[in-house]
Amino acid sequence: MIGRLNHVAIAVPDLDAAAAQYRDTLGATVGAPQDEPDHGVTVVFIELPNTKIELLHPLGDASPIHGFLEKNPAGGIHHMCYEVADILAARDRLTSAGARVLGDGEPKIGAHGKPVLFLHPKDFNGALIELEQV
């Protein structure tokens, strides 16, 4: 059911410093910061040959990243995103197996303009997993 690893997201306390580190020290291809007000984040995408890294920084007081950075002031790996062909079929298969979907269970339009869902970390080995329909 799951396909490619679309991206790994890292929450960072200083977006400019993290982007500069990936560009200058790690030598990766780093995009420009993009505000995503619907998601409460500013993101920087790093293009690797086979997948993407998404640097996440809080945008606005209600950002879901604030709590994570309070617990992890240096930042940390926040979530990973698997691609699926049919997000409703994936959701139904997972919930039938007893897994929980975050929020109201309906897909939202994610930062890439495609339907996404987040799965409960406690049901997936402590890892926050995003599913994205591609």
Next chain:
Amino acid sequence: MIGRLNHVAIAVPDLDAAAAQYRDTLGATVGAPQDEPDHGVTVVFIELPNTKIELLHPLGDASPIHGFLEKNPAGGIHHMCYEVADILAARDRLTSAGARVLGDGEPKIGAHGKPVLFLHPKDFNGALIELEQV
């Protein structure tokens, strides 16, 4: 400098349950458990179309995964591994930029039989990064 994302590693409290979940519920291609006594882990590799997920479980009393699972009893995303062409050149570039390499700074032979190094999470946005020479 960094190339492909070689894998993302998830530390799990129950390796059989996690492998079964990825195989049966998430529908992925899941390998057999492999003991890696030199690294204090038993690993299960999950093959995605573009990269791998590595499920990690402690092997032996001195396993480096014990402490992580004590702090994160449900498990969690443990590290991510970037490929590099020349691990000594990568190390020297990173340490020149002020980043710290874990251990004595010399590459070890990793679970894939190739030279690896781990970078200090505090110098990389709280994310534990492995470099693997490919």
